[in-house]
Amino acid sequence: DIQMTQSPSTLSAYVGDRVTITCRASQSISSWLAWYQHKPGKAPKVLIYKASSLESGVPSRFSGSGSGTEFTLTISSLQPDDFATYYCQQYTDYPFTFGPGTKVDIK
Amino acid sequence: QITLKESGPTLVKPTQTLTLTCTFSGFSFSTSGEGVGWLRQPPGKALEWLALIYWSDSDRKNPSLKTRLTITKDSSKNQVFLTMTNMDPVDTATYYCAHRRLTPSGGPPQDFDMWGQGTLVTVSS
Numbered sequence: 761d762i763q764m765t766q767s768p769s770t771l772s773a774y775v776g777d778r779v780t781i782t783c784r785a786s787q788s789i790s791s792w793l794a795w796y797q798h799k800p801g802k803a804p805k806v807l808i809y810k811a812s813s814l815e816s817g818v819p820s821r822f823s824g825s826g827s828g829t830e831f832t833l834t835i836s837s838l839q840p841d842d843f844a845t846y847y848c849q850q851y852t853d854y855p856f857t858f859g860p861g862t863k864v865d866i867k
Numbered sequence: 868q869i870t871l872k873e874s875g876p877t878l879v880k881p882t883q884t885l886t887l888t889c890t891f892s893g894f895s896f897s898t899s900g901e902g903v904g905w906l907r908q909p910p911g912k913a914l915e916w917l918a919l920i921y922w923s924d925s926d927r928k929n930p931s932l933k934t935r936l937t938i939t940k941d942s943s944k945n946q947v948f949l950t951m952t953n954m955d956p957v958d959t960a961t962y963y964c965a966h967r968r969l970t971p972s973g974g975p976p977q978d979f980d981m982w983g984q985g986t987l988v989t990v991s992s
Binding site for chain 2: 761792794796798801802803804805806809810815847849851852854855856857858859860861
């Protein structure tokens with residue numbers, strides 16, 4: 761199985777901050793990586809797919825980059841609605857696997 | 868607009884079999900390339916992919932649970948089913964179904980572009 765790791769596990773930030781989350785894969789996954797935002801009691805929501813493609817309707821303050829084994833999710837200016845847990849997922853190979861998540865909370 | 872909703876028991880006993888239903892709208896298995904997956908999230912833990920079924924009836928399962936999982940569909944009712952045998956307290960989780968982003972048959976790998984809200988299943992005697 762392809763192992764996914766994320767850092768940091770928790771991130772405390774102010775509204776307006778630029779935030780970067782890193783995701784690493786245990787082997788190359790090309791660009792087959794998605795980022796999801798998850799809030800308690802709600803459905804996970806895809807933000808970025810194919811490493812850097814912004815999902816329709818997602819604010820442009822979200823961006824993704826990377827390929828191979830290292831990826832980043834950047835929020836250019838953190839908004840109150842962005843406090844949530846973020847997961848990366850590889851979908852190049854079965855079984856699909858997720859990172860352990862990064863919780864973004866209010867500083 | 869794609870929507871999915873999970874339904875099933877909220878409480879099952881250890882060793883029992885769990886059957887969950889995903890009822891969806893906004894797409895159809897008559898379209899080549901469509902797929903629906905099941906995933907879960909134990910309390911305080913990360914997401915885990917369980918299984919995926921395609922329009923063609925082919926399916927894939929997580930090898931760690933393969934012997935316990937069955938995924939089927941009823942295309943006429945727009946439903947996908949997940950059966951998990953021999954439930955254990957460690958299987959307590961919120962179970963989600965999700966739509967795999969549409970790609971033509973034989974196309975590139977795809978993520979899950981729409982998820983249901985999930986259903987919490989507790990395994991306890």
